[in-house]
Amino acid sequence: MSLVSLPGLKEMIDEISRGHNLPKSAVQEALREALIKGYERYRRSQQMNNRQPFSDDYFENFEVELDTEEEGFRILSKKLIVEEIANTDHHIALKEVQEVTSEAQVGDSVVLDVTPDQKEFGRMAAIQTKQVLLQKLRDQQRKIIQEEFQDLEGTVLQARVLRFERQSIIMAVTSGYGQPEVEAELPKREQLPNDNYRANATFRVFLKKVRDGSNRGPQLIVSRAAAGLVVYLFANEVPEIEDEVVRIVAVAREANPPSRYVGPRTKIAVDTLERDVDPVGACIGARGSRIQAVVNELRGEKIDAIRWSPDPATYIANALSPAQVEQTLLINPEERQALVLVAENQLSLAIGKEGQNVRLAARLTGWKIDIKDAAKYNPQTEEQKPEEVPLGEVDLVLEEEQKGDEEIKLETREEE
Structure with a gap:
């Protein structure tokens, strides 16, 4: 099976996991999503002159397999077994599959290694993947925060002042589950007039709302006025x-x-x-x-x-x-x-x-x-x-x- 080499893959996953306070599984999932996006962009660049460009859902049957031992990744495609091939990315001929297994039937699916055997793809994938990976990591962080704190809405948490943004105060809160601190916003209307909000000062705050994961900035809205x-x-x-x-x-x-x-x-x-x-x-x-x-x-x-x-x-x-x-x-x-x-x-x-x-x-x-x-x-x-x-x-x-x-x-x- 072909493999696109990614030297230092294991160390990279460990470093990102520590730096972003994410479990390794979340980092690997973000990396897989970023790499498949890089593959998609690579394929689209190869078809720029094609009069019929790929549809938005064209690459939904593709996925990435990470190999931390060999330090690389593969592109896999789930193909439908048919009598006559209409699309080589989505279909495979019954006759071809029966050469490997005689039990194959039309309508079954098989997963095949379709990793391009090209050095150019490896270089392009690395370039295209970097910016996508950063976004995917942020999405993973938001998702984890939302899942962790959703059940804590309406409870009181310990918070520490980090910095000031406009009239809001950005605080670090802990969930009580032993997880690292995450940022929360204390808006002006939720502050107390007699509080002294200085850097690193600690307060008890009421977790008022957990924003949807698509929002930028802190997802947690806390209050001292609730x-x-x-x-x-x-x-x-x-x-x-x-x-x-x-x-x-x-x-x-x-x-x-x-x-x-x-x-x-x-x-x-x-x-x-x-x-x-x-x-x-x-x-x-x-x-x-x-x-x-x-x-x-x-x-x-x-x-x-x-x-x-x-x-x-x-x-x-x-x-x-x-x-x-x-x-x-x-x-x-x-x-x-x-x-x-x-x-x-x-x-x-x-x-x-x-x-x-x-x-x-x-x-x-x-x-x-x-x-x-x-x-x-x-x-x-x-x-x-x-x-x-x-x-x-x-x-x-x-x-x-x-x-x-x-x-x-x-x-x-x-x-x-």
Whole structure:
């Protein structure tokens, strides 16, 4: 059998495998694809004057066999056995095959060595193959990354800052399977304002998305602003959550507030079916040690842990913490509209700076919340026009459709 010599083939495969962090099998597959592409270009160059050029799928029945011991490769072709040959690349005559084996029949297939016995092909294959090989290696890396990290979407990984590209940060992450680090992108919108992203600094990041393998650049999109990161941090700090004694029902997070005068803030609703367990106290910990560990990881982000309740009125009142609510009226349960009455000195606290507290409470509960001063509220005059509302009252309604991407809703269950 003929062989196109490739001196140092085995060493080349080993070197590429180490340099690109790829298994040898992936390197060999990329090399085979590149070599068959080189053969295809060689054949097309031989037929440049042919009036009927090769079709796009003409070479699908060809493949490359690598021989690392002999340091070379062969071109093999799978041919169909026919009575009369119409295409010598795809067909072989029955009479010719029966000279080797009498059991051959029309319609069977055979694999034949069709390696050109030409030195010119070897030189051209090397030239044509080099650039194709680099692309195939990149494709193999993307494929492996996609397969490895696809199942890790929605989990938290350890990441290290590598470099800065425009407003994004390129980080190195590990999968936890002992594989080498791969690059991930932390976009501007997924960064925390209080983080100090310096070279080689390490962070916990939430794997938000694995891009399709055809994209250039990092395939992994990670986040420091995702609500899932808060869930992971609490589960890591609170044993009761890991043991499923305490459960996280909902999370509403505003890691990048619309105004620079407002800091990042998160509200987390927790619950338990154990009567002798305080879910909020479990999350806070002794002297606030557990929640402080989460706050430190998020660089000082304010976190409110509140008790979930199956009663919407109680749940809404809890969600407006730290404000004290006097009364919650469910004015339109079908459209999930609620009216909350608070004392005058609690009004600004319930609303929060630039409306952040009530905005997060609305996202957490899924209700549209209207806050009013209890002392000035009169049910008889509730239908008055907006311009007739006395100064000092606040009518703040948040549409449920405005809920951001960084909100997590988990299925609730009734208390036993």
